[in-house]
Amino acid sequence: MKLLEEKILKDGKAIGSEIVKVDNFLNHQLDVKIMDEMGKEIARLFAGRGVNKILTVEASGIAIACAAAMHMDCVPVVFAKKAAPSTMNEEFLAAEARSFTKGTVSLLRVAKKYIAPKDVILIVDDFLATGEASLALVDIAHQGGAKVAGFTAAIEKQWQGGAEKLRAQGVDVQSLAVIREIRDGQIEFA
Amino acid sequence: MKLLEEKILKDGKAIGSEIVKVDNFLNHQLDVKIMDEMGKEIARLFAGRGVNKILTVEASGIAIACAAAMHMDCVPVVFAKKAAPSTMNEEFLAAEARSFTKGTVSLLRVAKKYIAPKDVILIVDDFLATGEASLALVDIAHQGGAKVAGFTAAIEKQWQGGAEKLRAQGVDVQSLAVIREIRDGQIEFA
Numbered sequence: 001m002k003l004l005e006e007k008i009l010k011d012g013k014a015i016g017s018e019i020v021k022v023d024n025f026l027n028h029q030l031d032v033k034i035m036d037e038m039g040k041e042i043a044r045l046f047a048g049r050g051v052n053k054i055l056t057v058e059a060s061g062i063a064i065a066c067a068a069a070m071h072m073d074c075v076p077v078v079f080a081k082k083a084a085p086s087t088m089n090e091e092f093l094a095a096e097a098r099s100f101t102k103g104t105v106s107l108l109r110v111a112k113k114y115i116a117p118k119d120v121i122l123i124v125d126d127f128l129a130t131g132e133a134s135l136a137l138v139d140i141a142h143q144g145g146a147k148v149a150g151f152t153a154a155i156e157k158q159w160q161g162g163a164e165k166l167r168a169q170g171v172d173v174q175s176l177a178v179i180r181e182i183r184d185g186q187i188e189f190a
Numbered sequence: 191m192k193l194l195e196e197k198i199l200k201d202g203k204a205i206g207s208e209i210v211k212v213d214n215f216l217n218h219q220l221d222v223k224i225m226d227e228m229g230k231e232i233a234r235l236f237a238g239r240g241v242n243k244i245l246t247v248e249a250s251g252i253a254i255a256c257a258a259a260m261h262m263d264c265v266p267v268v269f270a271k272k273a274a275p276s277t278m279n280e281e282f283l284a285a286e287a288r289s290f291t292k293g294t295v296s297l298l299r300v301a302k303k304y305i306a307p308k309d310v311i312l313i314v315d316d317f318l319a320t321g322e323a324s325l326a327l328v329d330i331a332h333q334g335g336a337k338v339a340g341f342t343a344a345i346e347k348q349w350q351g352g353a354e355k356l357r358a359q360g361v362d363v364q365s366l367a368v369i370r371e372i373r374d375g376q377i378e379f380a
Contacts, residue, residue, distance in 0.1 A: 029304050030252075030267040032259040059248030059269065062220075066253045069222040077220040079249065083292060102273060114219050 001041050001176040004154065005189055007034055014182045018157075026154060027060040027126050032067075038176055039067030042124065042152050045174045049149040051075060051122045055115075055137055057097075057108055058082060060126040064154055068124055078115070080108040080137060093143045095136035108136045115144025128153035128175055131162025138171055150174060158190055191231050191366040194344065195379055197224055204372045208347075216344060217250035217316050222257075228366055229257025232314065232342050235364045239339040241265060241312045245305075245327055247287075247298055248272060250316040254344055258314055268305070270298040270327060283333045285326035298326045305334025318343035318365055321352025328361055340364060348380055 013021040025031035042064075051072060056065035057080040065077045091112040098105050115121070121141045128134055134151055141148050151166055156175035163173045178190040203211040215221035232254075241262060246255035247270040255267045273296075274282075281302040288295050305311070311331045318324055324341055331338050341356055346365035353363045368380040 023301065024304075028268065028271065028301060030256060030259075030269070031264075032256050032267060033264045035256065036260065059252060059271075062249060062252045063256045063267075066220060066222050066225065066256060069220075070226065074221075074223040077222060077253075078218065079220070081218065081249075083294075104273075111213065111218060114214075 001038070003037055004034065004177045007031075008155065008177055008179075008187060012187065014185050014187050017182045018160075020155060020157065020179060020182070020187060022155065030063050032063070035063050035067040036070070038064055038154060039069070039071045041176060042068040042122075043071035045152065046072075046122055046150055049122075050120045051149045053078060053115075053119045053121050053146075054124055055080070055110070055121050055141060056124045057133055057137060061124055064126060065124040068122070068152075072122075076114075078110060080110045080140060082106040082108060093140045095139040095143070097133040097136035098130075099133070108133070108140065110140050110144075112144065115141060115146050117145035119144070119146035120149045121146045122149050123151045123171075125151075125153045126155065128156040128162040128166075128173070129160040131160075131165045134162055134166055135169070138166065138169060152176065155179065191228070193227055194224065194367045197221075198345065198367055198369075198377060202377065204375050204377050207372045208350075210345060210347065210369060210372070210377060212345065220253050222253070225253050225257040226260070228254055228344060229259070229261045231366055232258040232312075233261035235342065236262075236312055236340055239312075240310045241339045243268060243305075243309045243311050243336075244314055245270070245300070245311050245331060246314045247323055247327060251314055254316060255314040258312070258342075262312075266304075268300060270300045270330060272296040272298060274299055283330045285329040285333070287323040287326035288320075289323070298323070298330065300330050300334075302334065305331060305336050307335035309334070309336035310339050311336050312339050313341045313361075315341075315343050316345065318346040318352040318356075318363070319350040321350075321355045324352055324356055325359070328356065328359060342366065345369065
């Protein structure tokens, strides 16, 4: 997605050879105009697949997932939680995920009632890096008996191998901006 | 907001006399159509105040804040974080907040560069209960020298006193659905 690549080059920042900092439009301050454009592109990429639900994980995936849902007949968005609130007292599906940027392991949880065998689920996240969170979401969808229509991230860090792991599980991965590598502080797209 | 009150009565659930469970459209599964309607109403309520930024807190506030921003000339949304990722290495503004539903205390953080004295900030959240998170967000806005144009929550639990505390600080509070009390399992609006 050309617009997103341009935005990353303009407003993003490479830190070392591993981190792309996009907190000024994607994961701390949010640019809702570009979110909307990303949502439109996600709807185009996964049109005709019968998607009836979008699954993401708190917090940074929520804005993109909602933008996509607005362009996909307002299908419901479900976000996995990293901590269980006291109001989450029913059965839930869960899978572990390590956060690349936080260095922590979270148990991602989704109330069981929100994933059903009839569901055709699109998984949406802000980043695809090593794929830990994404694989956990696929696992949760499968635990609920749902079909996974595909996965999309705003930004894929190709060299970290997440897309490969997802594809090995039969998941169709279509990220909006795929970064091949960061070389000498320069972001290079695939 | 009539539509939201009807939705709460239809899909929400009172638990005891303190908790309103709305995880099927507001804070676990998200109904983006009603989010959009809420965003429209927030834009109407705070029109003409010169709002140039929306401040919320992860995770459940994000969807509503983005919906409001879409109807307010796409002003940027900034969400306070409850944990500091490794990519958040700059100066930040912070304030403590206790979570009513999780029973935990979080340090809410916003990178200093995203709040400026020129900002006129609308604070948006999913719930207004005791007001802890909301007061922390007001504190953060003021630490950054910004003006607070007002506060809106999707659901205000009036008897828990948060709105009073905010108003005592001069904040204009306009919630979308104000629940006066839960009596015998019935939700009663103000």
